[in-house]
Amino acid sequence: MKTELTVIGAGPAGLCASIEAAKNGVDVTIIDENRKPGGQLFKQIHRFFGEKEHLAGVRGIEIGNMLLEDAQKYGVKVLLNTIVWGLFPDLKLGISNGNSVNILETQNIVIATGAAEKPLSFPGWTLPNIMVAGAAQTMVNVNRVLPGNRVLIVGSGNVGLIVAYQLSQAGAEVIALVEALPKVSGWQVHALKIMRMGIPVLTSHTITEAEGKSYVERVEIAKLDENNRIIEGSETKVNVDLVCIAVGLRPLAELCWMAGLRFEYIPELGGFIPLHDENMETSIKGIYVAGDVAGIEEASSAMEEGKLAGIAASVSQGKTDKKKAERDILETKERLRSLRLGTYGDYRYNAKEKIIRKFHEL
Amino acid sequence: MSKNCNLQGMMKAVVSLEELKKSPGYPSEERFKRGPVPVIECVEDIPCNPCELACDRNLISVGKPITNLPRLVDPDALCGGCNKCIIVCPGLVIFIVDKTYSDTEASITLPYEFKPLPKIGDKIMGLNRTGEIVCKGTVHKVQTHKSFNHTNIVTIIVPKEFADDVRFFKAR
Numbered sequence: 001m002k003t004e005l006t007v008i009g010a011g012p013a014g015l016c017a018s019i020e021a022a023k024n025g026v027d028v029t030i031i032d033e034n035r036k037p038g039g040q041l042f043k044q045i046h047r048f049f050g051e052k053e054h055l056a057g058v059r060g061i062e063i064g065n066m067l068l069e070d071a072q073k074y075g076v077k078v079l080l081n082t083i084v085w086g087l088f089p090d091l092k093l094g095i096s097n098g099n100s101v102n103i104l105e106t107q108n109i110v111i112a113t114g115a116a117e118k119p120l121s122f123p124g125w126t127l128p129n130i131m132v133a134g135a136a137q138t139m140v141n142v143n144r145v146l147p148g149n150r151v152l153i154v155g156s157g158n159v160g161l162i163v164a165y166q167l168s169q170a171g172a173e174v175i176a177l178v179e180a181l182p183k184v185s186g187w188q189v190h191a192l193k194i195m196r197m198g199i200p201v202l203t204s205h206t207i208t209e210a211e212g213k214s215y216v217e218r219v220e221i222a223k224l225d226e227n228n229r230i231i232e233g234s235e236t237k238v239n240v241d242l243v244c245i246a247v248g249l250r251p252l253a254e255l256c257w258m259a260g261l262r263f264e265y266i267p268e269l270g271g272f273i274p275l276h277d278e279n280m281e282t283s284i285k286g287i288y289v290a291g292d293v294a295g296i297e298e299a300s301s302a303m304e305e306g307k308l309a310g311i312a313a314s315v316s317q318g319k320t321d322k323k324k325a326e327r328d329i330l331e332t333k334e335r336l337r338s339l340r341l342g343t344y345g346d347y348r349y350n351a352k353e354k355i356i357r358k359f360h361e362l
Numbered sequence: 363m364s365k366n367c368n369l370q371g372m373m374k375a376v377v378s379l380e381e382l383k384k385s386p387g388y389p390s391e392e393r394f395k396r397g398p399v400p401v402i403e404c405v406e407d408i409p410c411n412p413c414e415l416a417c418d419r420n421l422i423s424v425g426k427p428i429t430n431l432p433r434l435v436d437p438d439a440l441c442g443g444c445n446k447c448i449i450v451c452p453g454l455v456i457f458i459v460d461k462t463y464s465d466t467e468a469s470i471t472l473p474y475e476f477k478p479l480p481k482i483g484d485k486i487m488g489l490n491r492t493g494e495i496v497c498k499g500t501v502h503k504v505q506t507h508k509s510f511n512h513t514n515i516v517t518i519i520v521p522k523e524f525a526d527d528v529r530f531f532k533a534r
Contacts, residue, residue: 047452049410057412189453196530198493200369342407342429
């Protein structure tokens with residue numbers, strides 16, 4: 001099997017990379033281990049932030065449909081239920097769809113494998129119905145199964161706040177959201193919309209224990225002092241049948257490690273991040289990264305990074321004229337820059353600049 | 363439920379009314395006297411501006427940089443009550459408040475993304491920004507349309523003195 005560009009992961013970054021390259025006439029194959037493309041977009045039933053150019057005000061699920069339409073329109077080949085199990089030095093990929101194992105030869109690769117949610121351990125954490133918030137969000141928004149009726153959410157980042165809102169929309173009662181830090185860590189607007197509904201958002205609180213016979217039936221929450229120690233006597237037992245853990249994400253970079261890419265530890269972007277240049281090309285020529293695997297951000301930035309990688313791969317394939325590519329890259333970078341502004345954006349911009357700086361020091 | 367109320371008592375507000383009133387999206391008392399007006403409770407520098415494009419009367423400005431807080435432009439310009447700003451705000455923090463609804467009552471128009479929708483005339487309890495019950499009220503208007511894209515618009519009537527506090531409601 002041969003293809004000019006292989007994109008691994010059909011989420012917002014991977015789809016945008018594929019579309020951008022296919023538009024320029026590159027032969028593109030996109031691979032995803034799931035049975036449907038779209039990554040996390042189809043569970044994001046909320047409206048996106050940003051400018052018109054970033055599709056602000058449009059719901060994630062609609063953006064997902066738009067990207068799938070474009071991918072089809074420009075002739076992107078989509079391999080679903082397919083895992084990439086190996087990435088070899090001469091840009092050969094080992095892939096398997098469960099029935100057969102193949103080697104895919106390619107000239108460029110965009111790794112857009114996204115992120116995984118971090119776990120949190122406490123006594124009882126392995127009980128059924130204690131899950132990461134993204135899993136509950138997939139169940140309720142994609143598969144239309146309400147995983148519980150009385151919910152405790154752990155973590156007040158945007159994921160925790162949004163999942164609290166969406167579980168309420170589906171009819172669950174969110175008993176409380178606990179946050180170990182003294183202040184809400186996600187955006188105030190997301191906190192405001194659940195607080196005014198009467199969902200208690202408890203800062204300086206944590207989960208200390210979960211109990212239940214065959215699944216979680218009860219949790220204990222407690223207040224923390226300024227040194228993050230549990231304040232004795234502050235423990236409260238609450239009956240719940242679902243606990244959602246939303247304590248952050250880390251890049252899903254296993255394939256990047258396997259390929260031998262160079263990394264740097266960038267805690268503000270979620271851990272070890274593959275180094276890349278300003279157009280997302282990594283320390284191995286022909287391999288690009290985009291989206292959360294290149295640093296935890298959000299779907300809008302992932303889409304723009306995907307476009308950058310797609311344009312860069314088109315240039316490397318000689319499929320686009322230099323002037324047009326330069327203009328496209330400039331416009332994409334401007335849109336990306338405006339997403340990385342403000343209190344929640346500046347630190348990401350600085351961390352991304354650091355990645356590029358470290359790349360050029362290699 | 364009583365448990366829930368205990369937990370609620372332990373909660374701290376993320377932003378105070380005083381803070382909101384100082385922000386450029388919160389109308390002055392003089393402006394409130396002129397009729398319905400968007401109340402924009404967006405006080406963080408998030409790069410976002412759909413509200414600016416939504417208003418046909420150019421009442422809302424974000425400008426450059428895009429992290430500016432949304433600002434009510436002309437203190438004298440009148441709001442047409444089209445509710446477009448309420449619908450497009452991804453943060454669901456724009457409300458249209460009319461403190462001139464009657465001598466004693468104010469109307470609060472807010473985004474509502476839950477099913478079932480309330481019905482006109484429903485008796486409700488007004489909830490403040492931390493979900494506490496602060497007053498009684500009634501549902502005055504319920505608007506929904508395909509173009510709203512699942513963000514419905516509900517107008518409730520509450521006693522005027524709670525117009526700066528009530529931002530959600532539940533059935534009585």
